Amino acid sequence: MSASPKKPLLIVFGAGGHGRVAADAAMASGAFSRVVASDRNAATWGGELLPGVPVLSPQVAAALPGPRAVHVAIGDNPMRRDEAARLASVGPLATIVHPSASVAASARIQPGCLITAQCVVGPMAELGIGVIVNHGAVVDHDCRIGAWAHVAPGARLGGAVQVDEAALVGAGSTVLRNLRVGAGSTLGAGAVLLQDLPDGEAWAGVPARPLERACA
Numbered sequence: 001m002s003a004s005p006k007k008p009l010l011i012v013f014g015a016g017g018h019g020r021v022a023a024d025a026a027m028a029s030g031a032f033s034r035v036v037a038s039d040r041n042a043a044t045w046g047g048e049l050l051p052g053v054p055v056l057s058p059q060v061a062a063a064l065p066g067p068r069a070v071h072v073a074i075g076d077n078p079m080r081r082d083e084a085a086r087l088a089s090v091g092p093l094a095t096i097v098h099p100s101a102s103v104a105a106s107a108r109i110q111p112g113c114l115i116t117a118q119c120v121v122g123p124m125a126e127l128g129i130g131v132i133v134n135h136g137a138v139v140d141h142d143c144r145i146g147a148w149a150h151v152a153p154g155a156r157l158g159g160a161v162q163v164d165e166a167a168l169v170g171a172g173s174t175v176l177r178n179l180r181v182g183a184g185s186t187l188g189a190g191a192v193l194l195q196d197l198p199d200g201e202a203w204a205g206v207p208a209r210p211l212e213r214a215c216a
Ligand SMILES: CC(C)(COP(=O)(O)OP(=O)(O)OC[C@H]1O[C@@H](n2cnc3c(N)ncnc32)[C@H](O)[C@@H]1OP(=O)(O)O)[C@@H](O)C(=O)NCCC(=O)NCCS
Pocket: 134, 152, 153, 169, 170, 171, 172, 186, 187, 188, 189, 190, 191, 202, 203, 204, 205, 211, 214, 215
């Protein structure tokens, strides 16, 4: 009988509110031997991110003995991507799944993702590297979420929606099935998207329109 592999230590980089969410989900998952946080401003924190989760300087965290894995807990999408590249030598990127999330067995999930409490990721959905599916969000069947995108709390994506790289789907918004949210775009909180949102634009409102028109 072969011994089961040792669970890795998890280092959560980013000791802010999003770091708290990631560390909480990581501890609840039971997938890690221990969870610590790290932040450039560790000296000013002087304590714990959560009970039992110390905040260490990056130097101290990077010197912890292995096996270890890394999760970059930064809500800003481009910053999360850049920090992950910088930390590549510290350890492999870990995906964290809160045990209350419902993730279909056929969903394909790349490293570095965070799937938090009460989320649904439907059958054949695909999450690229570093994607956040935040509290209570729904990513329905056959959706494709590009690397470093963020589906914010309570957002709902209908079937086969495509969210491109580093886009933000705002809290409580709804995207109808088969639509696309372009790379680097933002869909505002509470919006209802009824047509494709092009790359690099911010849309808001019900129905969603480019921000300047949504506010006219
Ligand atoms: C849409 C959004 C990107 C606009 O941000 P911004 O460019 O900083 O815009 P401002 O806050 O300066 O607001 C500009 C105008 O848009 C309006 N507006 C802002 N957000 C809006 C929204 N979600 N829906 C409708 N109108 C909105 C403002 O009322 C303002 O209108 P006015 O010019 O008539 O006063 C932002 O408000 C938003 O919804 N981001 C998503 C946040 C989110 O869900 N984050 C996830 C956290 S986990």
